[in-house]
Amino acid sequence: MNKVFTDGLSFALPLLIMAIGALYSEKSGVTNLAVEGFQGVGAFFGALAATLFAPLIGNGNQAIIYIAMVCAAIGGALFSCIHGLLCIRFRANQVISGVVINILSVALTAFCTSAANAAISGNASNKFVLDVSSKFTVPLLSKIPWIGGLFTDMYPFEIIIAVLVVVLWYLMNRTRFGMRLRACGENPQAVDAAGANVTRIRWMAVIISGALSGIGGICFAYSLLGNFSPSIYQGFGYLAIAAMIFGNWNIGPTTLACLAFGLAKSGGLQLCIAAKLPSNYTDLFLLLPYVLTLLLLIFFSRKNHPPKAAGEPWDKSKR
Amino acid sequence: MSDYKSDYIVEMRHITKRFPGIIANDDVSLEIRKGEVYALLGENGAGKSTLMSILFGTYEPDEGEILVNGKPVKFHSSTDATACGIGMVHQHFKLVEPFTIAENIVLGVEPEEKKLGILPWVNIRKANQQIAELSRAYGLEVNPTDRIADVPVSVRQRVEILKMLYRGAEIMIFDEPTAVLTPQEIDFLLQIIDNLRKDGKTIILITHKIAEIKRVADRCAILRQGRLIDIREVADASAQELADLMVGRQVKFMLEKTAPQFRAPVLEVQGLTVKNEHKFDVVKDVSFTVHGGEIFAIAGVSGNGQGEIADAIAGLLKAASGKVLLNGKDITAMPVRERALAGLSYIPEDRHETGTIPDMMLRENLALREYYKEPFSRRGILHQEAFRSYSEQLIQTYDIRCAQGPETVLRSMSGGNQQKAIVGREIEEQTDLIIFVQPTRGLDIGAIENIHRQILQERERGAAILLISLELEEIMALADTIGVLYRGEILKIDAAEKMTTQEVGRYMMGVKEA
Numbered sequence: 001m002n003k004v005f006t007d008g009l010s011f012a013l014p015l016l017i018m019a020i021g022a023l024y025s026e027k028s029g030v031t032n033l034a035v036e037g038f039q040g041v042g043a044f045f046g047a048l049a050a051t052l053f054a055p056l057i058g059n060g061n062q063a064i065i066y067i068a069m070v071c072a073a074i075g076g077a078l079f080s081c082i083h084g085l086l087c088i089r090f091r092a093n094q095v096i097s098g099v100v101i102n103i104l105s106v107a108l109t110a111f112c113t114s115a116a117n118a119a120i121s122g123n124a125s126n127k128f129v130l131d132v133s134s135k136f137t138v139p140l141l142s143k144i145p146w147i148g149g150l151f152t153d154m155y156p157f158e159i160i161i162a163v164l165v166v167v168l169w170y171l172m173n174r175t176r177f178g179m180r181l182r183a184c185g186e187n188p189q190a191v192d193a194a195g196a197n198v199t200r201i202r203w204m205a206v207i208i209s210g211a212l213s214g215i216g217g218i219c220f221a222y223s224l225l226g227n228f229s230p231s232i233y234q235g236f237g238y239l240a241i242a243a244m245i246f247g248n249w250n251i252g253p254t255t256l257a258c259l260a261f262g263l264a265k266s267g268g269l270q271l272c273i274a275a276k277l278p279s280n281y282t283d284l285f286l287l288l289p290y291v292l293t294l295l296l297l298i299f300f301s302r303k304n305h306p307p308k309a310a311g312e313p314w315d316k317s318k319r
Numbered sequence: 320m321s322d323y324k325s326d327y328i329v330e331m332r333h334i335t336k337r338f339p340g341i342i343a344n345d346d347v348s349l350e351i352r353k354g355e356v357y358a359l360l361g362e363n364g365a366g367k368s369t370l371m372s373i374l375f376g377t378y379e380p381d382e383g384e385i386l387v388n389g390k391p392v393k394f395h396s397s398t399d400a401t402a403c404g405i406g407m408v409h410q411h412f413k414l415v416e417p418f419t420i421a422e423n424i425v426l427g428v429e430p431e432e433k434k435l436g437i438l439p440w441v442n443i444r445k446a447n448q449q450i451a452e453l454s455r456a457y458g459l460e461v462n463p464t465d466r467i468a469d470v471p472v473s474v475r476q477r478v479e480i481l482k483m484l485y486r487g488a489e490i491m492i493f494d495e496p497t498a499v500l501t502p503q504e505i506d507f508l509l510q511i512i513d514n515l516r517k518d519g520k521t522i523i524l525i526t527h528k529i530a531e532i533k534r535v536a537d538r539c540a541i542l543r544q545g546r547l548i549d550i551r552e553v554a555d556a557s558a559q560e561l562a563d564l565m566v567g568r569q570v571k572f573m574l575e576k577t578a579p580q581f582r583a584p585v586l587e588v589q590g591l592t593v594k595n596e597h598k599f600d601v602v603k604d605v606s607f608t609v610h611g612g613e614i615f616a617i618a619g620v621s622g623n624g625q626g627e628i629a630d631a632i633a634g635l636l637k638a639a640s641g642k643v644l645l646n647g648k649d650i651t652a653m654p655v656r657e658r659a660l661a662g663l664s665y666i667p668e669d670r671h672e673t674g675t676i677p678d679m680m681l682r683e684n685l686a687l688r689e690y691y692k693e694p695f696s697r698r699g700i701l702h703q704e705a706f707r708s709y710s711e712q713l714i715q716t717y718d719i720r721c722a723q724g725p726e727t728v729l730r731s732m733s734g735g736n737q738q739k740a741i742v743g744r745e746i747e748e749q750t751d752l753i754i755f756v757q758p759t760r761g762l763d764i765g766a767i768e769n770i771h772r773q774i775l776q777e778r779e780r781g782a783a784i785l786l787i788s789l790e791l792e793e794i795m796a797l798a799d800t801i802g803v804l805y806r807g808e809i810l811k812i813d814a815a816e817k818m819t820t821q822e823v824g825r826y827m828m829g830v831k832e833a
Contacts, residue, residue, distance in 0.1 A: 174440045176429045183415045183426055190413035194427025194482075195398035308416070 004266045005149025012262025013161040014219035018240035019247070019254050020168050021212030025083075027172070027249060028205030029185040029198075031311040033098030034083045035213045036237025037105030038076045042214020043221045044109040045075025047128040047228030048116055054131065062134050062156070068218050069157065076214020077207045079105070084206040088199060091313035106233050113228065127229035133157070133222045157219045164212075169251045181205055185307030188314045198314050213237065235290075242293045246300050249307060257296075264288045327389070328353040328521050329374065329490060334383035336369055343369040344380070345545040351490075356512060356522040358532040358553070360565050361542035362763035363734075367525045368410070370542070371492045374523075375407040376400035387490075406483025407492040412475050414467045420474075421446045421463035424482050453484055458514065472621070473504045480511065491515065492523045497531060501620055502791060502824035509535045527565070529558045543567055566764050574771055577779070579799040582611030584647075585662075585751045585783035586632070591641035593627045593807075601627045603807040604641070609783040609800075611751065614774065616786040616798035616815070618823050624807035625787045626668050629756045632785070633665040634658045635673070646751060659688065664745035666738075668756040668787075674741045675729050682710035682725035685744050717743030718769065735766030742773055753777055756787045771797060791827075795820055805829045 018035050025032035049071035050064050057063060083101055086092040110126055118124040138151040172178040181201050183191045188198045220236060221228045239261060247254025268285035329351040336344040343366045351357045359367040372378045374385065376394030385392055387403050394400045397407075414423050421443060429441045430449075447463040454461050459477045467475060476496065483491050493512070497505045512522055512535055524536060532539050532553055539556070541548040541564045549564055563569055586609040593602035602624045609615040619625055630636040632643055634655040643651045650658050659665075667673040675684045686706050689695055694705040710725040719739045721727035729737060738758065745753060755774060759767040774797060778784055788794050794801060798815040803826035810826045811818075 170438075170440075176431050176439065176441050179422065179426065179429060179441055183418065186415045186417060187413065189411075190415050190423070190426065193397055193407075193409070193413040195396070195401055196427050305417075 001146075001270075002149030002152055004263060004270050005147060006153050007266035007269070008259070008262035009150050010155055010158060010223050010262075011265055012258045013158050014216040014223070015236060015240050015243060015261060016255055016258040017161050017164060017219070018213045018216035018237060019243040019258055020165065020251060021209035021216070022241050023209075023244045023247075023249055023251065023254060024168075024172070024181070024205045024212070025209035026244070026310050027185045027307055028181045028202045029188055029307060029309040029312065029314065030083070030087050030202055030206055031094040031098065032083070032206070032209055033095060033238075033241065034080070034101040035209070035240050036233065036235065037098075037102040038080055038083075038210045038213035039217030039220070039237050040105045040109055040232050041079040041217075042072040042076030042210070043217030043228055043232050044112065045078075045214065046072030046218030047130060047221055048112075050130055051116070051120065051128045060131060064131060065133055065156065065222060068130075068222075069160070069215055072214040072218035073211040074214070076217065077211040080206050080210020080213070083210070084203050087313065088202050088206070091315065094311050094313075102237070106230065109232075110230055127227045129227045130222055132226065155219070155223055157215075157222065161215070161219070164215075165251070165255065168212075172251060177201075177204075182307075184314075185309055188309055188312075192316060198316075202314065213240075216240070239289060239293065242297075245304060245306075246296050248300075248304055261289045261292065264292050327351055328387065329523075330386040330389075331370070331374065332384050332386070334370065334373060334380045334385075336366075336373060336378060336380050342545050344373070346383075347542070347545075347547045348383075349540055349547070349550075351521060351523065353521055354516060354519055355537040356516055356524060356535055358524045358526060358536035358539040359542060360526065360529070360532060360539050360561060362527055362565060363761060364544075364763070365542040365565075366545040367542055368494055371407065371494065371523060371525055374400065375405055375492060401486055401488070404487060404489040405492070406486060406488030406490070408476065408479040408483070408494060408496060410494040410498065412479055414475055414478060416468040417466060419443075419464050419466055420461050420470070420478050420481075421450050423467055423478055424450055424463075424485050428486060450481060450485065454481055457481075457484060457511070457518075459511065472499045473501075473507075476500070476508070488520075490521045490523070492525070494525045495527070496524070497526070497528060499621065499789075501827045502820055503828060505531070529561045529565075532561065533558060541565055562764075574775065574796055576775060576797075579778075580612045581799075582781055584608045585611050585645065586785060587642075587644040587647075588628075588632065589642040589644070591628065591631060591643065592639045593624070593631045593636055594639045595627070600639070601807050602631065605804075605807070605809050606641075607802055607809060607812055609752070609785055611781045611783050612778055613799045614778055614784045614786055614797050615800045615802065616788065616794040617802050617804050617809075618788070618791060618794050618827060619804035620827050621789050623804050625789075625804060626756060627807075628804075629665070629667070629754050629785070629787055633663065633667075633754060635667075659748075659750075662751040664688075664748050664750040664753045666741055666745050666753070666755045666758055668760070670734070670737050670741065671730075675737065677728075677730040677737075679729060680725065681714075681719070681721050681727045681729055681732070681740060682706040684729050685710040685713050685725075685740060688744055688748055713740075713743045713747060716747075717773075719743060735762045735769075738762060738766065738770065742770055746773060746777060749780075750782065752783045752785065754785045754787070757789060758786070759788075759790065759793060767793075791820055791823060794823070803827055 018039055022032045022035045046068035050068040053067055054064050083097055086097040087094045114124040114126050133155050135153045135155055137153055141151040142148045180191055180196045184198050184201050191198050217232060221232060225231060243257040243261060244254050246257040265288060268288035269282060272282050272285040327350040331349045334344050334347045347370060361367045373380050376397045376399050392403055425446045430445055431439055432442045434440050450463040459481055461474055461477050496508055500508060516522055536553045538550060539553050540550045589606050591602055591605045592600055595601045605628060617625055627636055631638050634653060638651055642649060645661050645663060650661055671677050686695055686709055694702060707725050717739050720736050721732055758770050774784060786797060801815050801818055801823060802809045802812040803823055
């Protein structure tokens, strides 16, 4: 039982940070299906940094994880500029831009990984092997019956993400920037008439979404995979978008949706183990989050209110 | 020279603005005195809104200069204009629906404070208080914590006015402010404008309604096709003079309408209820009858179920309950085409969404009711020659102006001519029932006259006409019988000559017997 909570949380939090990334972009009025690509490219940058810096600061030094996270955020942010350029500067179709970026990122990172590996070690492997992240257990809290598992065997990044989520909620709901960002996604004309710069706000939102997705990606690389390889593209980005939609583009409910996905995934796996099913059934149980997505879609789609102006390029001359 | 002080708060000198293909403003010069109500009168496309968008910084003029308080200014955006004390209420409100009234008002100039000295946050509680005070001071009652999505248009307009006051605007531009209001709300707004003037504000009022100018404005500039025609003191100019100046020829105010001659009932609506996608009754238990030779008009404020009634009769929406009879035949369950063949024509509200296929040619659009029949279609093959000759005939009969004849892409035509095409197409069917929804929306006086004449001609022919309009003037001018719709219910049905504009306006706001 504890294992369900422990694994569930370590899956839910990276998912959540990506979902909030998508949410920032969409709340500003830029539809963002490119989260999948952002997280992959972010993870690539993080893993590359880890591979390059690890020999310098000593193998096994945990600081490398933080360096990787910062680089992943920067990489994701840089890569998201393509989406910004297409959607904001050139007013391209935002859905197509997102899908194309996702396809592009798979090919791009696969090529760059083997090229980088060839240059570093002479062996053109398609993965960067990462160190194992240390884990820690919170004293006292981990002893709470039922939910103690949430505080057991935690990755350090989980704390960072939890803090980030609070900061991002505050930024979105309590500050001037957040207020204008939300207005941009509903009625950019109103923001423009009020004297704020719609283009700049949308650019910032897209870049934030790239950075957050990058962080999510490198966390998956460290926790789920232990390396960076094309298997980072498992559709977690799309799952994050689904969580955002179920959360009705609000950070609070989105958090709950991510936790539900996380627990469904780890619960399914533990169920499979507990039932002593042969290992080929695990794949079936790993479907759970996606089946859950399909079911939830039926119930949630009707009542949802996506940002009204999401997907519409901002054109000042249009009235 | 050094103590030169302008008498004028705003001077626009030789303003010219070109858009691809048209000159929106052609060498227009205006001087506006501090503390006056200055009206800009003109038809659609006369360049009023463009001129004021230039003053508000939305567009930059190609030529000419602007002086505010005697000093030359160059506005690159509305922010610059706001800083100079200029505010504008746009025709289409610029509001964020999920935000509260206060949030909308402070957007862009949010009162930001530092929590614990570092954390920036928007103090919305303080804003709520300021706005409550401001709204009381000017008699513009609003509740700052209400969401825009939940309040009616008239309150939204107050929010736009408060937005200007909150930013300390001295010069206030109103773009067609009364287009969305009921007569009583118009009275209230004109009172507010008068109060603002007494408070020393300068008001610029863009409108094509002469009655409003007569009531509230001091001076009036008349624009036609981008050019300044004349500037008149309102007190010295008659309504007829102003109208003639605006249109550029003699305008007939009164339509020549013969006494009604009702025939047999054509359309009978019995207990019609229509639900929207949220299962909410947008039309509630509506019953009425329209006879041949009768114009039955439905009055009401926008969004009270007008469009849904029309769509349900035409078959675009399903009736949740109730019956629709056409010439005594139950058509409630019929698909759209069968209803049309049973004798129903429909001029829908939205020309582009439902009325036409804007990116196809005029000849195709004109044949939308006929294309599947002989001679247009033979064994599934379309015959272009039939389309061409049919459309040429309609272009002639209905005076549709189109640059490339039948091959003109509909979208490239003016709104008035698009509407003439739809009206022509539907009237040509010579059906027993014709439904007109907002037939003159956004059209200029010439096109309005044309369409009103057509409606009256069809009435003469003996067709039953259901007219749904937001323009009360139009309803009062055309209707034989008026039904007033409020929140999906018909509150009152009576002969048109028994009701005054004020009475209809009261019912439109939901007041039953006075």
